Amino acid sequence: xxxxxxxxxxxxxxxxxxxxxxxxxxxxxxxxxxxxxxxxxxxxxxxxxxxxxxxxxxxxxxxxxxxxxxxxxxxxxxxxxxxxxxx
Amino acid sequence: xxxxxxxxxxxxxxxxxxxxxxxxxxxxxxxxxxxxxxxxxxxxxxxxxxxxxxxxxxxxxxxxxxxxxxxxxxxxxxxxxxxxxxx
Numbered sequence: 001x002x003x004x005x006x007x008x009x010x011x012x013x014x015x016x017x018x019x020x021x022x023x024x025x026x027x028x029x030x031x032x033x034x035x036x037x038x039x040x041x042x043x044x045x046x047x048x049x050x051x052x053x054x055x056x057x058x059x060x061x062x063x064x065x066x067x068x069x070x071x072x073x074x075x076x077x078x079x080x081x082x083x084x085x086x087x
Numbered sequence: 088x089x090x091x092x093x094x095x096x097x098x099x100x101x102x103x104x105x106x107x108x109x110x111x112x113x114x115x116x117x118x119x120x121x122x123x124x125x126x127x128x129x130x131x132x133x134x135x136x137x138x139x140x141x142x143x144x145x146x147x148x149x150x151x152x153x154x155x156x157x158x159x160x161x162x163x164x165x166x167x168x169x170x171x172x173x174x
Contacts, residue, residue, distance in 0.1 A: 001158075004150060006093050008117045009164075030095045031118070032148055049163060059164035061119055063091060065152070071088075076136060077096075077146035 002065040003042065005033040007049075009058035017060075020048045029075070089152040090129065092120040094136075096145035104147075107135045116162070 005025060009017050018027075024045045025033035037045065042062075049060055092112060096104050105114075111132045112120035124132065129149075136147055 004091065006117075006119050028148065029146060032093050046163065053164055055164045057164070059116060059162060061115065062159075062161040062163070063150075064159040064161065072149075072151040074149040074151070075146060076133065076149070077140055077142045078144065 001037060001039070001042065003033075003035060003037045004063040004065070005060065006063075007031050007033075007053075007058070007060045009053050009060070013053060013058065016052045017049065017058075020045065020052055023048075028073070088124060088126070088129070090120075090122060090124045091150040091152070092147065093150075094118050094120075094140075094145070094147045096140050096147070100140060100145065103139045104136065104145075107132065107139055110135075115160070 003025060005021060007017055007021070008031060021027070021033045024037055024041050025035040028034050046062075053060065090112060092108060094104055094108070095118060108114070108120045111124055111128050112122040115121050133149075140147065
């Protein structure tokens with residue numbers, strides 16, 4: 001499946017969450033990651049994130065695209081980091 | 088087309104950006120919006136955002152899904168607002 005992940009977590013936990021997400025996905029920019037991921041790795045990712053975040057304060061959104069990659073990604077404004085592995 | 092929008096803008100401009108995005112899309116939570124949008128409205132949205140943000144400091148990411156809505160959205164952690172129009 002193809003996954004788009006957006007996180008919003010407390011400053012103290014950003015480093016840890018970034019590190020976990022980078023193990024499984026490509027960093028688009030800022031709080032956004034994306035990439036192909038297997039069901040097994042998606043489970044692992046969620047398990048690790050669940051331990052890293054404070055569920056009462058933080059949030060992580062997963063968009064799951066089963067059939068296809070999205071058609072297009074456009075970015076307006078500055079590029080705040082990101083892995084640039086594809087496009 | 089179906090659009091997922093993620094913004095990251097300076098605090099001073101959040102209100103304005105939120106207001107613009109809400110005109111065209113549904114607020115999922117925090118800095119994430121989504122929804123069906125026509126080509127014409129997508130152009131309008133981008134035009135308005137371009138005027139509202141500081142391109143050297145802010146960023147907006149658009150994921151464009153031409154053929155279909157995403158398969159699934161999962162949220163981990165708290166729900167920080169959002170319109171809840173669908174799902």
